[in-house]
Amino acid sequence: MRRNRIWGVLAGVVLGLLGEGCSTPTRVTTISHPTLSGVRLEKVGVMPFLKGRHPTNVKENLNCSLCRLAFDPDSVAMGAESTLTRYVHNTVYNRFEDRVIPMERVMSAYEAIPKDDERDTPLTLARKVGQALGSNLMMLGTVWRFRDKTGSSASSMNPASVAFDIYLVDVRTGEMLWMGNYEETQRALSENIWDANLFFSRGAKWLSANELAQYGVQEVLRQLPL
Numbered sequence: 001m002r003r004n005r006i007w008g009v010l011a012g013v014v015l016g017l018l019g020e021g022c023s024t025p026t027r028v029t030t031i032s033h034p035t036l037s038g039v040r041l042e043k044v045g046v047m048p049f050l051k052g053r054h055p056t057n058v059k060e061n062l063n064c065s066l067c068r069l070a071f072d073p074d075s076v077a078m079g080a081e082s083t084l085t086r087y088v089h090n091t092v093y094n095r096f097e098d099r100v101i102p103m104e105r106v107m108s109a110y111e112a113i114p115k116d117d118e119r120d121t122p123l124t125l126a127r128k129v130g131q132a133l134g135s136n137l138m139m140l141g142t143v144w145r146f147r148d149k150t151g152s153s154a155s156s157m158n159p160a161s162v163a164f165d166i167y168l169v170d171v172r173t174g175e176m177l178w179m180g181n182y183e184e185t186q187r188a189l190s191e192n193i194w195d196a197n198l199f200f201s202r203g204a205k206w207l208s209a210n211e212l213a214q215y216g217v218q219e220v221l222r223q224l225p226l
Helices: 002-018 034-038 080-099 103-112 122-133 193-201 209-221
Strands: 028-032 044-046 137-147 156-158 161-170 176-185
Touching: 028 209, 034 176, 044 080, 044 103, 044 122, 080 103, 080 137, 080 209, 103 122, 122 137, 122 161, 137 209, 161 209, 176 209
Parallel strands: 044 137
Antiparallel strands: 028 176, 137 161, 161 176
């Protein structure tokens, strides 16, 4: 009985704090081009993610030559780009179904296109792949942080940390129609009381980088206005 009263008091404190109007940390940022509202999604493909530095402006990575897409290898785990590509494709497919080009076809088209590391950019590659596939829209992304936790799901000295951008571009015009950014390093509930609902919805545990990335992709693409 006493334990129940203690938990009741703690719950009241948490709820009281949450009700004081404090905002939760920003994990997701999105930008839409004014023309996006008039765009019709006919076919969309998801190009393989690339490893790239944190951009100083929204279009920097899109227009950066491939050889200059620098990144910190200690911050981006091997296979991070493949993992994010798969998560984005699956999330987009669950939403748009047969309007999404199969990932195998996109990969084949991407690998078949000659690449010039000095002249090609993520944007030029996306347009070339889109033209080869006959899609009017292409989705692509860059990842600059993908570090896994150390420890178990119950205890972690170094939590998972993930940061990436997702872009939607018009294949015909090369216009960036939409961009979504996700950046999060998981924190303990004691350090992040304002995000208590999210903490418990995720199972009240320390997530792996893969799990955090999957949540991130879903949160970002939930805000895609198509």
